[in-house]
Every structure is written in C-alpha cells, then in structure tokens.
Amino acid sequence: MKERILVFGGSFDPPHRGHQALLDAAREKISPARVLVIPAYHSPWKENSWALPGDRFLMAKLAFLGSEISRIEMRARRRVYTVDILSRLKKENPGSEIHFVIGSDLAARFNDWKNPPRLRELAHWWTAMRPPRQGKIPPFFNGLKKPMPEVSSTELRESLLMGEDVSSKVDSKVLSFIFKRGLYGTSIIPTLRKILKPERFLHTLSVARLARRLAPVWKAHSFEAALAGLLHDAGRSVSVSEMKSYCQKRRLKIPLFQEMASLQPVLLHAYISEDLARQRFKVQNARVLSAIRNHTLGALKMGALERLIYVSDACSEDRNYSEAARLRSLAAENPEQAFLECVNAKIRYAVSLKGWIHPLSIKIWNSMIL
Ligand SMILES: [Fe+2]
Numbered sequence: 001m002k003e004r005i006l007v008f009g010g011s012f013d014p015p016h017r018g019h020q021a022l023l024d025a026a027r028e029k030i031s032p033a034r035v036l037v038i039p040a041y042h043s044p045w046k047e048n049s050w051a052l053p054g055d056r057f058l059m060a061k062l063a064f065l066g067s068e069i070s071r072i073e074m075r076a077r078r079r080v081y082t083v084d085i086l087s088r089l090k091k092e093n094p095g096s097e098i099h100f101v102i103g104s105d106l107a108a109r110f111n112d113w114k115n116p117p118r119l120r121e122l123a124h125w126w127t128a129m130r131p132p133r134q135g136k137i138p139p140f141f142n143g144l145k146k147p148m149p150e151v152s153s154t155e156l157r158e159s160l161l162m163g164e165d166v167s168s169k170v171d172s173k174v175l176s177f178i179f180k181r182g183l184y185g186t187s188i189i190p191t192l193r194k195i196l197k198p199e200r201f202l203h204t205l206s207v208a209r210l211a212r213r214l215a216p217v218w219k220a221h222s223f224e225a226a227l228a229g230l231l232h233d234a235g236r237s238v239s240v241s242e243m244k245s246y247c248q249k250r251r252l253k254i255p256l257f258q259e260m261a262s263l264q265p266v267l268l269h270a271y272i273s274e275d276l277a278r279q280r281f282k283v284q285n286a287r288v289l290s291a292i293r294n295h296t297l298g299a300l301k302m303g304a305l306e307r308l309i310y311v312s313d314a315c316s317e318d319r320n321y322s323e324a325a326r327l328r329s330l331a332a333e334n335p336e337q338a339f340l341e342c343v344n345a346k347i348r349y350a351v352s353l354k355g356w357i358h359p360l361s362i363k364i365w366n367s368m369i370l
C-alpha cells in the first residue's frame with residue numbers, strides 16, 4: 001500500500017473546533033503516515049485575513065498538536081494556489097498518495113479553484129457530510145460521516161471582538177493566545193471599559209450591537225460594523241475642554257476647525273475617535289476609519305458602513321428620545337429612509353437647542369432632498 005499523506009489547508013483565522021473535528025475525522029478514516037497542515041499565507045478566497053500570517057501559523061500549531069504545520073506558504077510570502085502546492089508535494093513524494101481534506105463550503109466551490117481537473121488528479125478529496133451553506137459538493141468528494149460542530153470563523157471573529165463567550169468553539173490554548181496577542185480586537189472592549197465613562201461605554205456597546213445586527217440589510221460587513229461601532233466614541237475619553245488642544249497636538253486635519261472648536265467643540269470627538277482608532281487600536285481599515293470620523297456630522301456621498309454607523313449612533317437601544325425606537329425599526333427595513341430621517345432628527349435637535357448647525361449638515365440635507 002502506498003504511504004498516505006493527509007493535507008489540510010485553510011486560513012485558520014482562527015483555527016476552531018470545527019477544523020479540529022474535521023481533521024480528526026479524516027485522520028481516523030484515512031490512517032495517514034503523515035499529516036500536513038498548511039496555513040495559507042493569503043487565501044485566494046479572501047480579500048484579507050484578520051490575523052497576521054505568523055500568528056495564524058502559531059495558532060495552527062496550538063490547535064493541531066501532533067500534526068506537522070507546514071511553512072510552505074509562509075515562506076513564499078504571497079498567495080499560493082492549492083494546485084501548485086500539491087504538484088510540489090507530489091514531486092517531492094513520488095510514491096505517496098495525497099489525501100486533501102476541506103470544509104464543505106470550500107468543497108462546494110471546488111470548480112472555482114485554479115485548475116480543478118489537475119487538482120482531481122493530484123489528490124483524493126474529502127469533506128464533511130454537512131451540507132454547504134451554498135452550492136453542492138462535487139460527487140467525487142468522499143464524505144466524512146462524523147458529526148462536526150457548526151462553527152464559522154467569520155462569526156467567531158465577531159464574537160471575539162464583541163467579548164462573547166466562545167470557549168465551546170475554540171481550543172483553550174488558541175483562545176489564550178488570541179487574548180494574549182489581542183487578536184480580532186479582543187483588547188478593545190476591556191480598554192474602552194477603562195477609558196470611557198460607564199454610560200458612554202454602554203452606549204458604545206449598544207451602537208456596536210445595533211450596527212452588527214443591521215449590517216446585512218445595509219450591505220455592510222458585520223465585523224467592520226461592530227468594530228466601527230465600538231470605536232466611534234473612543235474620542236469621548238478626552239474631556240470636551242481638551243478636545244481642541246488634542247487635535248492641535250496631533251495635527252489633525254479638520255475642515256472648519258476653528259469654528260467647531262469655538263462653537264461646538266464636542267463635535268471634534270469624532271476626529272479624535274478616528275485618531276485613537278488608528279494610533280491606539282491599530283485600525284487600518286479605511287472604511288472603518290471614515291465611518292468613525294463621519295459618525296456625527298456625516299459627509300457628502302457616504303458609503304454603506306458610514307451611513308450605518310451614523311444611523312446606529314443616532315438610534316441605538318440606549319437612546320431614549322421619543323423617535324429612537326421608530327427609527328431603529330425603520331433602519332432594519334429601509335436604510336435610505338432611516339438615514340434621511342436621522343439627518344433630519346439631528347438638525348431639528350440642534351435647532352431646538354438653538355445651537356450652531358455645521359454647514360456640512362445643511363449641505364448633506366440639501367444633497368438628499370434636491
Ligand atoms: Fe459620537
């Protein structure tokens with residue numbers, strides 16, 4: 001009998017109990033002489049990965065103890081296609097039989113992979129029997145019949161960010177590593193709890209939860225929505241009397257800075273939040289940063305995430321003005337109308353206080369109704 005090599009590839013961003021169960025089931029079924037786990041340097045399926053390749057490699061080591069964790073992709077430091085990896089593996093191990101195991105969602109997309117006919121020649125293909133969320137598993141796949149826990153890395157990252165209990169979904173060693181390194185934004189909530197006043201902290205959680213819940217309807221990315229929601233008021237950790245000097249010290253570029261600083265300095269907090277998100281919380285995502293910056297005043301031509309954060313901030317659960325609950329329901333059904341009504345409500349509120357109205361608010365209003 002030929003020596004069998006079992007290969008398990010993925011982003012492992014992060015590796016979870018679903019991955020572990022899949023590999024265990026494949027190992028039991030195939031009885032390989034060698035198990036090779038290959039964390040992708042940059043998965044061809046994903047726009048970007050969340051944890052750095054080095055961290056994903058270390059997490060894979062913790063999750064798949066006893067398996068060989070390959071640096072083949074890490075060393076390449078670029079996207080590598082499975083067909084290239086398997087060709088190389090075959091060349092290096094001419095007498096071996098390669099078995100490749102993947103999750104059912106990826107299996108359903110097999111025909112979108114690079115060079116499917118060659119892939120079929122190079123390996124025996126295995127996946128879980130669980131039906132994929134979309135599409136069908138090609139018939140040449142072998143099914144692993146063991147029940148697998150339903151865990152998705154996407155939902156897991158959001159839960160980690162939002163401080164939810166994921167101990168049943170992730171190995172404890174991996175989880176400790178995630179917390180120690182502050183991966184997936186796990187250090188954000190503990191930090192905000194320390195730097196914000198309790199009421200502001202609860203408001204922040206409210207906005208993040210609402211934005212995350214509404215994200216699919218608004219066609220925004222729910223992790224980005226939660227992240228922007230959490231950080232949108234980080235700037236409120238600076239007292240209003242110090243906002244002007246903070247902005248000057250940090251040389252923030254703010255249109256109409258002098259007017260704002262003297263007439264409504266609290267409005268500066270959105271720019272400070274953006275600065276803190278960038279500097280202190282190491283956020284680089286441009287959509288998230290602009291959603292934080294524009295959550296109070298808005299901007300002309302706002303994207304989906306910017307509007308979502310603007311509206312979530314205006315009508316989160318903790319808001320107790322009379323219209324808030326109605327706006328919240330509207331936001332779940334009609335994003336455009338909800339945005340229009342939130343801009344309207346903010347202007348009316350400023351008028352009722354006989355406060356200064358930023359010219360941008362008027363411009364935004366006009367751009368929507370004309
Ligand atoms: Fe705010």
Ligand SMILES: [Fe+2]
Pocket residue numbers: 203207232233313
């Ligand atoms: Fe807010």
